[in-house]
Amino acid sequence: MSTARSSSELPDDIHQALLDRGVTTLDEVGLRVELERHLSAYTLYRLTPAAARRWKCRYRLMFGDTYLDCQTVSEAYARALLAIMPES
Numbered sequence: 001m002s003t004a005r006s007s008s009e010l011p012d013d014i015h016q017a018l019l020d021r022g023v024t025t026l027d028e029v030g031l032r033v034e035l036e037r038h039l040s041a042y043t044l045y046r047l048t049p050a051a052a053r054r055w056k057c058r059y060r061l062m063f064g065d066t067y068l069d070c071q072t073v074s075e076a077y078a079r080a081l082l083a084i085m086p087e088s
Contacts (some may be wrong), residue, residue: 009072018078021085030070031077038084042078 010018010026018026023034035042042063048083054056057069061076070076 009074010078011075013077014078014082016081021082021087023085026069026074026078028072028074029054031081033075035077035081039080039084042080 015026022069023031025031025034042061045060045062046060047055048062055069057077059070059073061068061070061080063080063084068076068083070079070080
């Protein structure tokens with residue numbers, strides 16, 4: 001998966017916030033590796049069609065007492081990174 005395609009999966013504000021924090025690898029695998037450097041445990045769920053309709057998202061990433069609802073796996077990893085990384 002190329003960086004250009006993956007970064008287009010991310011909303012512009014998330015893309016820019018990651019760049020501001022020094023995260024330059026924006027593909028799904030790169031974001032997962034970066035997340036695992038900062039977070040030792042998390043759970044990523046792919047929601048069932050009924051749950052996706054109800055919560056208007058396709059994936060839910062959970063860690064600690066936090067959960068993030070997202071449309072793509074890349075977005076879930078990116079939002080989790082932004083939630084745990086301090087602003088530069």
